[in-house]
Amino acid sequence: MTDTPARTFDVRHLQLARALFALAAGIMITFSGDHSAPVGLAVFGGFAVATALVLLLAAWLVFPAGRRWPSVLLGILTLLAGMLAGAPGLRTTTMFFVLVIIWALTTGIAELAAGIAARRRARVLGVVDVDARDAMVVGVITVILGLALLAVPAGYQLDYFVDEAGQWFSLTGITIGVGLFGGYAAVIGVYLGIAGFSPRRADIDTADPVVIETGGQS
Numbered sequence: 653m654t655d656t657p658a659r660t661f662d663v664r665h666l667q668l669a670r671a672l673f674a675l676a677a678g679i680m681i682t683f684s685g686d687h688s689a690p691v692g693l694a695v696f697g698g699f700a701v702a703t704a705l706v707l708l709l710a711a712w713l714v715f716p717a718g719r720r721w722p723s724v725l726l727g728i729l730t731l732l733a734g735m736l737a738g739a740p741g742l743r744t745t746t747m748f749f750v751l752v753i754i755w756a757l758t759t760g761i762a763e764l765a766a767g768i769a770a771r772r773r774a775r776v777l778g779v780v781d782v783d784a785r786d787a788m789v790v791g792v793i794t795v796i797l798g799l800a801l802l803a804v805p806a807g808y809q810l811d812y813f814v815d816e817a818g819q820w821f822s823l824t825g826i827t828i829g830v831g832l833f834g835g836y837a838a839v840i841g842v843y844l845g846i847a848g849f850s851p852r853r854a855d856i857d858t859a860d861p862v863v864i865e866t867g868g869q870s
Contacts, residue, residue, distance in 0.1 A: 675841030681834030700734030756798030764791030
């Protein structure tokens with residue numbers, strides 16, 4: 653039996669890097685009093701570009717040949733979204749909803765599909781792939797973000813008066829939308845952080861050494 657060379661980086665490092673950028677985005681939005689489209693797109697753009705670079709690097713540093721397509725696809729889609737969000741002239745309310753919704757639905761479905769495929773492959777090999785489960789969870793949460801944003805009217809505005817503050821306030825569609833993205837980023841950051849620090853366990857009771865070795869190759 654030929655031993656598979658150990659990689660310097662593995663999936664947990666990718667998860668922790670993604671968690672860091674997601675938490676940073678969530679914190680920036682949470683503690684910002686401005687939930688306008690320019691601010692929302694600026695935070696989303698930074699989050700997207702940083703996450704995309706990590707995903708694209710992970711395609712070669714983390715995954716073996718033959719299993720790189722999910723990371724490459726997610727990286728390309730996220731990088732394109734981040735670059736569009738970084739264009740100052742396009743930072744409008746409509747752009748925020750259109751861009752984030754498309755990004756959330758496409759990357760969410762892609763990550764969910766990749767997780768399902770990885771879980772099926774693991775079952776055939778007789779092992780347990782917790783990383784596949786994590787990918788499925790992140791994919792589902794990302795799709796939920798897209799659907800939630802679809803339900804928010806971009807032009808919504810509710811003016812209300814707060815007696816204690818003695819002034820009027822406005823709740824707008826973009827405020828809700830940016831808040832939803834901030835909440836998503838916080839949830840994803842916490843989940844991926846926990847996943848990254850959690851111990852991995854292969855179900856070796858149902859797989860012999862040859863099968864486990866084959867599963868680690870392309």
